[in-house]
Amino acid sequence: MPNSAPQTSERSLSEHDLVAAVKEAQKQAYAPYSNFPVGAVIRTASGQIFSGCNVENASYPEGTCAEAGAIANMVMHGGRDIAEIYVIGNGDGLVSPCGGCRQRIREFSNPNTTIHICGPEGVRKVITISELLPYSFGPEHLIPKQAG
Numbered sequence: 718m719p720n721s722a723p724q725t726s727e728r729s730l731s732e733h734d735l736v737a738a739v740k741e742a743q744k745q746a747y748a749p750y751s752n753f754p755v756g757a758v759i760r761t762a763s764g765q766i767f768s769g770c771n772v773e774n775a776s777y778p779e780g781t782c783a784e785a786g787a788i789a790n791m792v793m794h795g796g797r798d799i800a801e802i803y804v805i806g807n808g809d810g811l812v813s814p815c816g817g818c819r820q821r822i823r824e825f826s827n828p829n830t831t832i833h834i835c836g837p838e839g840v841r842k843v844i845t846i847s848e849l850l851p852y853s854f855g856p857e858h859l860i861p862k863q864a865g
């Protein structure tokens with residue numbers, strides 16, 4: 718299972734596999750204050766898989782989102798390019814990355830990066846990062862292109 722290790726190089730994971738992985742990630746959530754467990758799974762451009770869950774804190778603002786955990790896991794293993802990110806929360810609606818996480822995802826995204834908003838039954842909506850965060854600020858605004 719992709720979630721049994723911090724990362725895997727499985728290239729052939731199906732959407733069904735990734736929904737299973739994001740549900741497993743959600744089970745790891747530490748969310749005793751909100752009782753709102755969230756899971757996130759990233760597939761990188763090279764096919765690596767990284768998962769994360771929300772980790773809350775008694776000092777409430779110090780809690781971290783599932784997407785932030787998955788990104789930290791990816792970066793720790795050398796990943797830099799998010800091809801897809803799967804996210805799952807609770808309820809019948811669409812649990813979409815919060816504003817802060819949209820920016821975190823944006824850092825490692827390209828115009829084709831997709832966010833897959835899931836429920837227990839499967840993917841409910843697929844949306845691109847540029848749809849979620851239009852006119853966004855990113856690394857290319859800070860790093861001037863070399864002349865010549």
Ligand SMILES: O=c1ccn([C@H]2C[C@H](O)[C@@H](CO)O2)c(=O)[nH]1
Nearest residue numbers: 751753755771782783813814815
């Ligand atoms: O996209 C989201 C939205 C919320 N949360 C977490 C933050 C907090 O622990 C809990 C309730 O907001 O859900 C995430 O991890 N990702």
Ligand SMILES: [Zn+2]
Nearest residue numbers: 782815817818
């Ligand atoms: Zn967030």
